[in-house]
Amino acid sequence: MSPPHVDLSQLAMRRDEPALPRPSRSLLTRYLLPGVVLLGFAGLVAWAGRDSLMSARSVTVVPVVATRAVVQQGGAPLFTAAGWIEPRPTPVLVPALAEGVVAELLVVEGQEVQAGQPVAKLVAADAQLALTAADADHRHREAEADTLLAKAETDLLYLPFQTQAAEASLKLAQSDYTGKKSAEGTIPALTVQRAESELSAARIRVEELKVRKQRLEREVHSLRHMRDAFRKGQDWQKGIPDPPTDTEAGMKAALTRCWQAQLAVDAAKLRLERMVVRAPTAGRVLALIARPGSRLMVQGGGNHESGAVVSIYDPKMLQVRADVRFEDLPQVQPSQPVRIESPAIAGAPAAGKVLFATSVADVQKNTLQVKVAVENPPSLLKPDMLVQVTFIAPPRAEAAESVTETMRLLVPRPLVDGESKIWVADQTAQVARLRPVKLGRPINAEQVEVLEGLNPADKLIVGGRDGLTDGQRIVITGEDATLGVSAPVGGSKAPKVKRLQGEHENKH
DSSP, rough: OOOOOOGGGGGGGTTTSSOOOOOOOOOOIIIIIHHHHHHHHHHHHHTTTTTSSSEEEEEEEOEEEEEEEEETTTOOOEEEEEEEESSSSSOOOOOOSOEEEEEEOOTTTTTTTTOOEEEEEOHHHHHHHHHHHHHHHHHHHHHHHHHHHHHHHHHHHHHHHHHHHHHHHHHHHHHHHHHHHHHTSSOOOOHHHHHHHHHHHHHHHHHHHHHHHHHHHHHHHHHHHHHHHHHHOOTTTTTOOOSHHHHHHHHHHHHHHHHHHHHHHHHHHHHHHHTTEEEEEEEEEEOOOTTTTTTOOOOOTOOSSSSSSEEETHHHHHHEEEEEGGGGGGHHHHHTTEEEEEETTTTTEEEEEEEEEEEEEEETTTTTEEEEEESOOOOTTTOOOOOOEEOOOOOSSSOOOSOOOEEEEEGGGGGSSSTSSEEEEEEETTTTEEEOOOOEOOOOESEEEEEOOTTTTTTEEEEEEEEEETTTEEEEEEEOOOSSOOOOGGGGOOOOOOSBBBOOOOOO
16 A cells, blocks of 8 residues: 655745734733732742841840749748847947047946946046136136125225215315305405305215115125026026116126136036946947047047947847848748747747848848847847747638648839839740739839739840830840849859749758
8 A cells, every 4th residue: 555645845835925923922921920920029038038127126134033932821930041140220339428548448248237337437637627627717707706796895885984974075065165155255256166166066976975875786786686696597687777887797797707617617527427438228238349548539530430439239129130042032021920049049949020121132142131020039149149040931811721832923123114014025026015014012122023914934124125115126135134133242243043943842
């Protein structure tokens, strides 16, 4: 069978014939679809690199401090703390009230003293000389006042004799004038006038002495009243006539100088009395501060012990300064009962109660000092003795059958603003959140309890809060675990606070 005949000329294309038109592409497939693909790819790239394209605030954070508080039945021991005995509230310094050199100490450490009992003597020679000089000046001022009174009394005493002489002169002048007047035609007129003048002068002299007598009697009476009232300590200026005579004014000035001299005598006596230092209150001598031969300064330029001789305390007023661990602070409450133990009172622990928590923290030991009052202190307890303080669970309104635990969240006080809000780092979204919280009671001067609004895994923003807005992107650069903990002495690093403490174990 022969193969079919194929005409290849039919496949040839004639170049002189017009070309067939190409089909037109649509606008959707030509421009819009590629544009959508490119925009989607650009969006994906922008979302993947959003951290490098958007600016974020660098912040430091601090973890929430979570502790487990043990709630036990009232009367059960909670924890123990070491402490030492000290006077309550403080020792009493017995100062020297006048400057001087210590001549002799009259007490020893541990000796009981009564209020007003001498504890030391100062060198008193200069104080005695000052008193002698002041007393001499006072006597001199009193003599001036006595001199004024004596002069007035003397003048009054001799006044009757002067009056008699004046009256005799008057009688003689009267006789002389009468004789010359009767012989007026035979004697010169000038002689009669002179006799009349002498008679007038004699009369004036007699009247002057009468007036002077009244004045001297008044002066003697007022001067004697002023002097006697002054010496009796009464109001000696009351009853002085107004206006006073020159003698009365002189007596007033003399008594004023005498009063100033008396003040100087009193000051000298007081300084001499203060050469013996006395206890201001009853108690027991704690320490001897001054030594024989040391100079005591009343104003020591800021050193409160520069004028102190000894320090005393009341044996019935003692307290304990206990070092309480940070994790035990939530269990400390004012007026909480405690048990105080010491080898000195073995078998008979003393009772006490919590006064308050101080602001003195030791970050090296992770402790805060708590003041505890000792009730009816035993006589063997002395200041500076080391003791063991057991804190007792306070009585509860409802009876607890078993021991329960509660979680407590603590935050530094500076991180909570006035509206009870706190900045929290949202680590999932990497943004800052201003979260409202419900605060509980303060734990100490640096930490406060949060009842609602936080959880143990939250991170609190510490650095970079200025100008921060809610929802702003943040980058956490590190943790700052020192906020809320007192700075250590000497610049040593503070130990990091654990976010979650272990369960509290009672060993009592």
